[in-house]
Amino acid sequence: MIPQLEKLKRECLDAIAKATDTEQLQEVEVKFIGRKGELTNILRGVKDLNDNEKPVIGKLSNEIKNELEQAIAAKKQKIESKALNAQLEDPTFDVTAPGPDRQKGHIHPLSQVQKEVEDIFTSMGFMIKDGPEAESEYYNFEGLNIPAWHPARDMQDTFFIKNKEDKKHGRMVLRTHTSPVQVRTMEEFGAPLRMIVPGRTFRYEATDASHDTTFYQVEGLMIDKHISISHLKGVLKQFLSKLFGREVKVRIRPGYFPFVEPGLEVDFSCLICEGKGCRVCKKTGWVEFMGAGMVHENVLKAGGIDPKKWQGWAFGFGLTRLVMMRHGIDDIRHNLSGDLRFVNQF
Ligand code: FA5
Secondary structure (H helix, E strand, O other): OHHHHHHHHHHHHHHHHHOOOHHHHHHHHHHHHOOOOHHHHHHHHHHHOOOOHHHHHHHHHHHHHHHHHHHHHHHHHHHHHHHHHHHHHOOOOOOOOOOOOOOOOOOOHHHHHHHHHHHHHHHOOOEEOOOOOEEEHHHHOHHHOOOOOOHHHHHOOOOEEEEEEEOOOEEEEEOOOOOHHHHHHHHHHOOOEEEEEEEEEEOOOOOEOOEOOEEEEEEEEEEEOOOOHHHHHHHHHHHHHHHHOOOOOEEEEEEOOOOEEEEEEEEEEOOOOOOOOOOOOOOOOEEEEEEEEEEOHHHHHHOOOOOOOOEEEEEEEEHHHHHHHHHOOOOHHHOOOOOHHHHOOO
């Protein structure tokens, strides 16, 4: 087999030397060392050799393969630089002309709107906080006044993570909302406090046009002295008007969340039909936007804040749904589909 390999090497080096352009060189590569090439065919026979021959032939064939690959790469470079030189010498070739157009990436619509939200809230003195996506049951539920027996746990279908249970913090879950960062931040900074938390949240949902298993929320929290719901309404009106570049009406209804008292649901006037009623606002003229309310005293206590001295409000809205409203996206599942036909529209 050794003479056969040496012959193949000579023939291939000869063909490389004769090749005058990259197409010819590629043909040589395919013929000799390609997947169905001559060298590969010879190598298939190695398994039938006896134990003494196998390592010798195996080593030699690898050496030849490396040598041929290097010779092809060197020739390719030579051909290409020759072509380039010829081009440069051509008097009609314009070296200052722009090169071929490169495809540029861009920021995903969710991240674009998140950045705008962050800018508006920082301009009002809110800090941006982050929290873990794999969260403890304690911060996701108990710290927010939702004990294990509480029926409100059923409101948020949860992905549990298989791990060792911690005595204080319980099992690990994929956070069902951004609210766990409330207690974490109170523990870290105490009062007064103004923060927002944009982040990814997860629910064990049957998906449809407006529900996904992975979506983005923005949490807001303001704790200070003499804080009331009118501050919440003012901050939200300011936020929405800046975001949409026109005045947006806000409507507040009673709602229930164990971590606020009183609890609220906040809607804004539908910007698609200007409040007249359409498919997006389900003919009501209002779009459900967020849960909110005055922070429950048990939550303040869990965060180490004295409810007799401080009050505050909190809200949590769906960033993904806000992006849908902004761009008229009719199915939430497009957002994280990774489909370039979708993202390249923004
Ligand atoms: C909450 O998650 C509360 N943590 C909000 C809150 C914070 C209330 C602070 C009080 C104080 P809710 O489950 O309603 O609430 O979700 C809030 C928003 O997240 C919804 O209005 C909606 O916009 C969005 N959302 C909820 N589930 C989904 C889903 N499966 N897909 C997309 N968006 C969702």
